[in-house]
Amino acid sequence: xxxxxxxxxxxxxxxxxxxxxxxxxxxxxxxxxxxxxxxxxxxxxxxxxxxxxxxxxxxxxxxxxxxxxxxxxxxxxxxxxxxxxxxxxxxxxxxxxxxxxxxxxxxxxxxxxxxxxxxxxxxxxxxxxxxxxxxxxxxxxxxxxxxxxxxxxxxxxxxxxxxxxxxxxxxxxxxxxxxxxxxxxxxxxxxxxxxxxxxxxxxxxxxxxxxxxxx
Amino acid sequence: xxxxxxxxxxxxxxxxxxxxxxxxxxxxxxxxxxxxxxxxxxxxxxxxxxxxxxxxxxxxxxxxxxxxxxxxxxxxxxxxxxxxxxxxxxxxxxxxxxxxxxxxxxxxxxxxxxxxxxxxxxxxxxxxxxxxxxxxxxxxxxxxxxxxxxxxxxxxxxxxxxxxxxxxxxxxxxxxxxxxxxxxxxxxxxxxxxxxxxxxxxxxxxxxxxxxxxxxxxxxx
Numbered sequence: 001x002x003x004x005x006x007x008x009x010x011x012x013x014x015x016x017x018x019x020x021x022x023x024x025x026x027x028x029x030x031x032x033x034x035x036x037x038x039x040x041x042x043x044x045x046x047x048x049x050x051x052x053x054x055x056x057x058x059x060x061x062x063x064x065x066x067x068x069x070x071x072x073x074x075x076x077x078x079x080x081x082x083x084x085x086x087x088x089x090x091x092x093x094x095x096x097x098x099x100x101x102x103x104x105x106x107x108x109x110x111x112x113x114x115x116x117x118x119x120x121x122x123x124x125x126x127x128x129x130x131x132x133x134x135x136x137x138x139x140x141x142x143x144x145x146x147x148x149x150x151x152x153x154x155x156x157x158x159x160x161x162x163x164x165x166x167x168x169x170x171x172x173x174x175x176x177x178x179x180x181x182x183x184x185x186x187x188x189x190x191x192x193x194x195x196x197x198x199x200x201x202x203x204x205x206x207x208x209x210x211x212x213x214x215x
Numbered sequence: 216x217x218x219x220x221x222x223x224x225x226x227x228x229x230x231x232x233x234x235x236x237x238x239x240x241x242x243x244x245x246x247x248x249x250x251x252x253x254x255x256x257x258x259x260x261x262x263x264x265x266x267x268x269x270x271x272x273x274x275x276x277x278x279x280x281x282x283x284x285x286x287x288x289x290x291x292x293x294x295x296x297x298x299x300x301x302x303x304x305x306x307x308x309x310x311x312x313x314x315x316x317x318x319x320x321x322x323x324x325x326x327x328x329x330x331x332x333x334x335x336x337x338x339x340x341x342x343x344x345x346x347x348x349x350x351x352x353x354x355x356x357x358x359x360x361x362x363x364x365x366x367x368x369x370x371x372x373x374x375x376x377x378x379x380x381x382x383x384x385x386x387x388x389x390x391x392x393x394x395x396x397x398x399x400x401x402x403x404x405x406x407x408x409x410x411x412x413x414x415x416x417x418x419x420x421x422x423x424x425x426x427x428x429x430x431x432x433x434x435x436x
Binding site (some may be wrong): 109153156158161168172175181182186189200215 | 218222277278279280281282283284285286289293294295297313320376377379380383390393394397399403404407410411414415418419
């Protein structure tokens, strides 16, 4: 117990890295995924096809393999990323592919009549998206997306395998000193649980709040 | 760029990857079978259980769903043996972890499957004089299974991908095979190109196969 107290500041540092990785991944993947998602729904055929193939391929590969691929596979091709950014890049790619699917689902759930109504009152395409489709689609998008943020936090534990000192790695390092795996892993589980459970509860609250959005 | 692809060394060790793929599939299959038993038991228990038991089951589900699989793998492989006096190898440990993991997801799948069984079917079972146990065995479970099939196949594919995490405790599955070839030959780019292709093709084959099964057993609603 006193060992845990002793190691706690170090674990908090790791936790901070975990949060940092998750936050960067979530922010980047939101921007990239939303852009690609709109491309998947409204883009011309080549764009739709490209996004579809990219998304299916990325989601079909285990995240761990994706991370190793970026970190170990790119340097021979001349692109050397440090462990932190390699992991962030791989996780962002994976998360962006998920965001693409959320966006597609959210926009797809808006009745066709909304778009037609927008056309009828003479809005141009970008205005139709801005004033008609997006405000409604966001309510469909938010709950699954926030729930998916827990995936980013869970996935961020994999950066420990590249030697980035996140919460997972900090725990393993402390165990390397104390040889007491069980209490520390349980503590780690509790910390991850605290973050993710609050996120998924928040997502449920939002979902209930936006439940009024029905056709 | 100046990098010359050379797949010869990968082909020479291709058996490592093939054996790894087979082991990955076995791990996923075994885990979903054990997980289905856990999930089914808990789901059936949940719908008839009191408040306390419900709390316990939800607790299990929420904890597993909100903790990284990697941490669970470490916890079972390194943490558990310090308190229970059972020796098990890495593969057993991973199957145990992945079964508990998939069990938590399947509780939810089966629970919503049980909820979705049409009321009329259960009433019809009662009308022809089936006991509660018989209604469960002949009416609710068969219909629930057919309703849950799509979610089950999604879970299976995602478990298949999750087996890659077994490589961190040196279970010789597909990702571990890739790392082994990397360490012996340094043909990293080629190895990952081949391995991702294997994952993608295997994933799609499973998906196509399961979609056929789903179509065969689809419930008309």
